[in-house]
Amino acid sequence: MRLIATLLCTTLLTLGLHAEDGSRLWLRQETDAMATVTLSAPRTSHTLELALKELHQAWKGAPVTLRVKKDKTLTTDGFRIVATDGGIEITSPGHTGILYGAYHLLRLQATVGVEAVMAQLPVEENPTYALRILNHWDNMDRTVERGYAGRSLWAWDELPGTIDDRYEAYARANASIGINGTVLNNVNASPQILTAENLQKVKALADVFRPYGLRVYLSVNFASPMVLGGLATADPLDKNVIRWWKAKVKEIYALIPDFGGFLVKANSEGQPGPCDYSRTHAEGANLLADALQPYKGIVMWRAFVYSADDADRAKQAYEEFQPLDGQFRDNVVIQVKNGPIDFQPREPYSPLFGTMEHTQLMAEFQITQEYLGQANHLVYLAPLWKEFFEMVPATSLKAVAGVANTGTDINWCGHHFAQANWYAFGRLAWNPALPSEAIAEEWIKQTFGKGGDLQAASGTADNGTTGNRTAGGGCAATGTTTIDNPVATLVQLMIESREAVVNYMMPLGLHHIFAWGHHYGPQPWCDIPGARPDWLPPYYHKAAKDGIGFDRTTQGSNYVSQYPEALATLYNDATTCPDAYLLWFHHLPWNYTMKSGRTLWDELCLHYDTGVRQVRSFQQTWDALEPYIDRERFAAVQSALKVQARDAVWWKDACLLYFRQFSCMPLPSGIERPIHELDALERVQLPVNNFECPSREMLDKYR
Ligand code: GCW
Numbered sequence: 001m002r003l004i005a006t007l008l009c010t011t012l013l014t015l016g017l018h019a020e021d022g023s024r025l026w027l028r029q030e031t032d033a034m035a036t037v038t039l040s041a042p043r044t045s046h047t048l049e050l051a052l053k054e055l056h057q058a059w060k061g062a063p064v065t066l067r068v069k070k071d072k073t074l075t076t077d078g079f080r081i082v083a084t085d086g087g088i089e090i091t092s093p094g095h096t097g098i099l100y101g102a103y104h105l106l107r108l109q110a111t112v113g114v115e116a117v118m119a120q121l122p123v124e125e126n127p128t129y130a131l132r133i134l135n136h137w138d139n140m141d142r143t144v145e146r147g148y149a150g151r152s153l154w155a156w157d158e159l160p161g162t163i164d165d166r167y168e169a170y171a172r173a174n175a176s177i178g179i180n181g182t183v184l185n186n187v188n189a190s191p192q193i194l195t196a197e198n199l200q201k202v203k204a205l206a207d208v209f210r211p212y213g214l215r216v217y218l219s220v221n222f223a224s225p226m227v228l229g230g231l232a233t234a235d236p237l238d239k240n241v242i243r244w245w246k247a248k249v250k251e252i253y254a255l256i257p258d259f260g261g262f263l264v265k266a267n268s269e270g271q272p273g274p275c276d277y278s279r280t281h282a283e284g285a286n287l288l289a290d291a292l293q294p295y296k297g298i299v300m301w302r303a304f305v306y307s308a309d310d311a312d313r314a315k316q317a318y319e320e321f322q323p324l325d326g327q328f329r330d331n332v333v334i335q336v337k338n339g340p341i342d343f344q345p346r347e348p349y350s351p352l353f354g355t356m357e358h359t360q361l362m363a364e365f366q367i368t369q370e371y372l373g374q375a376n377h378l379v380y381l382a383p384l385w386k387e388f389f390e391m392v393p394a395t396s397l398k399a400v401a402g403v404a405n406t407g408t409d410i411n412w413c414g415h416h417f418a419q420a421n422w423y424a425f426g427r428l429a430w431n432p433a434l435p436s437e438a439i440a441e442e443w444i445k446q447t448f449g450k451g452g453d454l455q456a457a458s459g460t461a462d463n464g465t466t467g468n469r470t471a472g473g474g475c476a477a478t479g480t481t482t483i484d485n486p487v488a489t490l491v492q493l494m495i496e497s498r499e500a501v502v503n504y505m506m507p508l509g510l511h512h513i514f515a516w517g518h519h520y521g522p523q524p525w526c527d528i529p530g531a532r533p534d535w536l537p538p539y540y541h542k543a544a545k546d547g548i549g550f551d552r553t554t555q556g557s558n559y560v561s562q563y564p565e566a567l568a569t570l571y572n573d574a575t576t577c578p579d580a581y582l583l584w585f586h587h588l589p590w591n592y593t594m595k596s597g598r599t600l601w602d603e604l605c606l607h608y609d610t611g612v613r614q615v616r617s618f619q620q621t622w623d624a625l626e627p628y629i630d631r632e633r634f635a636a637v638q639s640a641l642k643v644q645a646r647d648a649v650w651w652k653d654a655c656l657l658y659f660r661q662f663s664c665m666p667l668p669s670g671i672e673r674p675i676h677e678l679d680a681l682e683r684v685q686l687p688v689n690n691f692e693c694p695s696r697e698m699l700d701k702y703r
Contacts, residue, residue: 020630020633021410021411021632022410022412022413022416022419022633022636023410023412025422025423025447026173026176026419026443026446027173027176028446028447028450029058029106029109032057033058034057035056035057035058035060035061035064036063036064037052037055037056037065037066038064038065038066039052039065039066040065040069041066041068041095041098042068045211046211047095047096047098047099047213048066048068048095048098048099049211050099050102050175050211050212051066051090051095051098051099051101051102054099054102054103054106058109059105059106060114061088061109061114061117061118062088063086063088064089064090064105065084065087065090066089066090066091066101067089067090068092068094068095068098069091069093070093071091071093073124073126074091074092074093074097074124075093075094075097075126076092076093076095076096076097077094077096077097077100077126077127077130077180077213078092078093078094078100078124078125078126078127079091079092079098079104079124079125080092080123080124080125081101081121081122082121082123083118083121088105088118090102095213096175096180096213099212099213100213103177104123105117106176107176107442108120108123110445110446110449111441111442111445111446125430125431127178127429127431128394128395128429128430128433129394129397129398130398130399131298131362131400132178132180132399132400132426132429132430133181133182133217133300133400133402133429134174134179134181134182134183134367134401134402134403134404134406134425135187135219135364135401135402135403135404136152136154136182136183136186136403136404137186137187137188137368137404138152138153138154138184138185139152139188139190140156140185140192140193142154142157143691144407144691145186145188146368146370146403146690146691147368147405147406147407148369148374148375148405148415149375149405149406149409149411149412149414150409150414151407152408153166153170153408154184156198156201159201159205160203160204163208166408167205168208168212170209170406171208171209171211171212171214174212175212175213175214176426177422177423177425177426177427177430178427178429178430179214179426179429180213180214180215181215181216181217181260182209182214182215182216182404183218183219183263183300183401184202184205184216184217184218184219186219187219187263187265187271187302188265188269188271189218189220189265189271190221191220191223191224191227191228193218193221194218194220194224194228194248194252195228199255199256200255202218202255202256203255206256210258215258215259215260216256216259216260217260217261217262217263218252219263219264220263220264220288221272222234222264222271222272222274222284223272224248225240225241225244225245233277234272234277235277236277236279236283236284236286237277237283237287242290242291245287245288246290248291249291249292249297253297257295259297260298261292261297261300261331262288262292262297262298262299263299263302263401264284264288264300264301264302265302265304266281266302267281267305268302268304268306274287280324280327281305281320281321282324282327282328284301285299286328286332289332293329296331298331299331300333300335300362300399300401301328301332301334302334302335302364303317303336303337303350303352304317304337304342304364305317305320307320311557312550312557313340313341313534313539314340314341315340315558315559315562316340317350317352318340318350318352318562321334321352321356322352322356324359325355325356325359326358326359327359328359328360330360332359332360333362333398333399334352334356334359334360334362335361335362335363335364336352336362336363336364337350337363337364337365337366338364338385338388340352341511341512341540342371342512343365343370343371344371344506344511345371345372345384345498345502345506345511346384346502346506346509346580346581347511348391348563349388349392351559351562351563353391353397354392354393354396354564355562361396361397361398362398362399362400363397363401364400364402364403365381365385365388365401365402365425366402367404367421367422367425368405369421370519372501373520373644373647374414374520374693374694375415375640375693376643376644376647376693376694376696376699377415377501377640377644377647378417378493378497378618378637378644379417379421379497379498379500380417380420380421380424380436380440380494380495380497380498381421381425381498382420382421382424382436383499384498385425385432386428386432386435386436389428389433394432394433400425400429400432402422402425402429404422405418406422414693416447416633416636417637420443420447423443424436424439427442436495437495440490440491440494440495441488441491444490445487449487454486454490454629476627477623477624477626477638483624483625483628486625489621489624490625492621493621493622496614497614499614500610500611500614500648502580502611503610503611503614504615504647504648504651505611507604507608507611508580508582508583508600508603508604508607509549509579509580509581509582509583509584509585509586510540510583510584511584512537512539512540513540513541513655514537515684516528516531516535517689518686518688518689518690518694519690520686520688520694521651521654521686521703522650522651522655522681524537524541524654524655524659525537525682526538541583543659543662544662545664546587546589547587547588547589547590547592547600548583548587548588548600548659548662548663549583549585549587549588550583550586551585551586552585552586553571553572553585554572556587559585560572571585572585574588574592575595579594579595579603588600590662590663590664591665599665601659601663601665602665604656605656605668606668606671608651608652608656609652609670609671609672611652612645612649612672615644615645616645618644619638619641619645622637622638623638639696642696643696643699646699647699647703649675650681650703652672653674653675653676653678653681654676654681657674661678681703684702684703685702686698686699687702
């Protein structure tokens with residue numbers, strides 16, 4: 001049996017056919033090109049050899065020279081690709097820059113086609129951010145907090161002896177999109193990550209990642225000196241604590257000379273921190289910064305804090321951190337989530353950005369879809385991140401981080417389209433000015449296409465045929481539709497998907513009306529006796545007889561005043577506040593007249609209804625794309641879209657039926673009528689923990 005499987009596998013590989021299980025991500029080029037690639041460099045390195053190998057295997061165009069040379073206009077990660085007499089030259093002052101240049105050339109080949117590459121040259125690229133980092137919320141028992149793609153990639157129990165093939169594949173995927181740092185473990189950090197034994201395992205990973213330009217960082221628990229060192233305190237001003245961290249950092253650098261530094265979640269959601277000793281976040285961060293400084297390591301100190309007693313959680317991070325401006329060491333970067341609450345489908349940008357002139361800041365995005373339908377919903381996140389970059393000048397940031405969505409699932413990310421978010425994060429971290437559409441197009445062509453279109457999607461025995469695929473049990477999903485431009489059609493679907501999820505979950509500035517704990521479905525009614533009010537949806541939507549929304553104006557919590565004056569004035573007035581943020585900033589009566597002329601209630605209904613319709617249209621579009629997509633991935637996405645469509649109706653019914661108790665207004669005509677009863681929806685309790693995405697079967701049973 002095994003022999004037959006091996007033979008089959010070998011035959012398929014020889015024919016250039018692979019199972020289209022998503023395991024190859026966007027790196028699906030054939031590897032039999034045998035290109036002529038030469039190297040001109042004072043010395044070679046593993047990194048340069050990788051660049052040579054990648055091009056030799058996959059590049060189908062003119063001979064390429066890789067040249068390492070000084071260049072004042074390029075950083076060590078930057079590169080230039082030019083046409084020369086009879087060939088192409090990639091130059092960079094750094095070895096990693098050469099590798100990035102090689103991936104760029106291959107990306108061009110996969111997106112415009114090899115014949116058209118020359119017309120794209122010259123290319124000169126420097127990354128906008130020197131630090132482009134993934135944050136893994138991976139625990140040492142291989143569970144992943146808010147991870148929806150299987151278990152953690154890091155097999156701590158097997159390391160350092162066994163090196164899984166996926167470690168290198170992971171590093172390669174990151175290098176191909178310019179990601180150059182990875183924080184291996186959860187910000188809710190186990191002190192155990194720093195034991196001598198575990199550091200050997202971290203070293204083993206760092207050794208695999210290094211040639212790909214990927215540096216390793218660790219999340220650390222502020223109480224580590226107590227837990228591991230047996231000290232009586234973790235007070236950042238205590239001499240023994242200072243000594244302990246210095247020794248630990250020295251131990252790390254002896255193993256990993258290019259170790260990146262620490263990421264810290266302190267005094268947030270139960271984590272220990274300097275405030276436990278009446279010290280400030282600056283004193284805590286500086287303790288670690290001083291230990292790391294001799295080795296050029298950095299501290300990424302998170303600003304995700306919110307004390308239990310403040311009337312408005314959205315104000316908290318600013319109130320705690322803004323007064324500390326100027327007190328942090330040069331190698332501290334404050335890591336701020338894009339919005340002030342928590343990775344919601346839509347939030348205004350965190351007002352901390354732009355108000356700490358003497359402190360280095362970095363943005364934290366969430367690639368994993370904790371609040372966006374997890375592994376079940378198709379939501380392309382580039383438009384969300386671009387919305388942020390439109391408000392926060394890219395140059396005001398030192399770095400960007402994204403909470404990873406990877407795991408042991410065969411396709412790495414759970415949903416096939418979740419790969420696009422990993423991809424888009426990397427591309428935007430490299431260049432936040434790239435349009436969402438362009439990134440989607442690149443990703444689609446590389447992930448589903450071959451040589452720049454979708455028509456030739458490979459990987460199934462009926463490669464190249466159109467129609468009559470068998471995803472639907474022998475029947476094509478649609479019969480007659482032909483699509484003029486499949487790539488553009490899919491780009492459009494992806495672009496729309498972010499607004500769709502906002503519409504069916506939390507339109508008009510609503511936020512955090514998710515189910516308790518797992519954050520999967522709707523629970524606007526959620527009330528857990530004894531729970532922190534700011535962990536409960538009614539705290540955020542404030543629906544009552546008199547209206548809905550959180551008053552954060554100067555008359556309310558005054559959060560609005562944390563923004564620069566012009567913006568504060570705009571948001572403070574309901575008539576000028578953009579609809580997208582209206583209920584974020586204002587509590588308004590149900591019959592309030594919107595800019596559209598409709599009542600607030602009607603507008604709310606319309607948005608929920610639109611969201612449902614959008615998902616239905618995604619189903620139709622996807623079905624029409626069936627001839628252009630391999631059977632395996634077509635079927636998987638088609639199935640996930642069914643779940644998403646049902647979830648969208650669930651969200652709409654739950655929210656509108658619940659809010660209607662307060663508005664007492666009828667559903668406008670033209671709005672799809674609910675198919676659920678409110679009391680039935682209120683009884684839905686999905687039996688999942690915070691690490692699991694509910695399966696389709698579970699959803700069908702419980703919702
Ligand atoms: O988004 C919330 C999550 C927590 C997470 C926390 C954080 C790692 O629900 O699971 O903890 O934010 O960012 O620290």
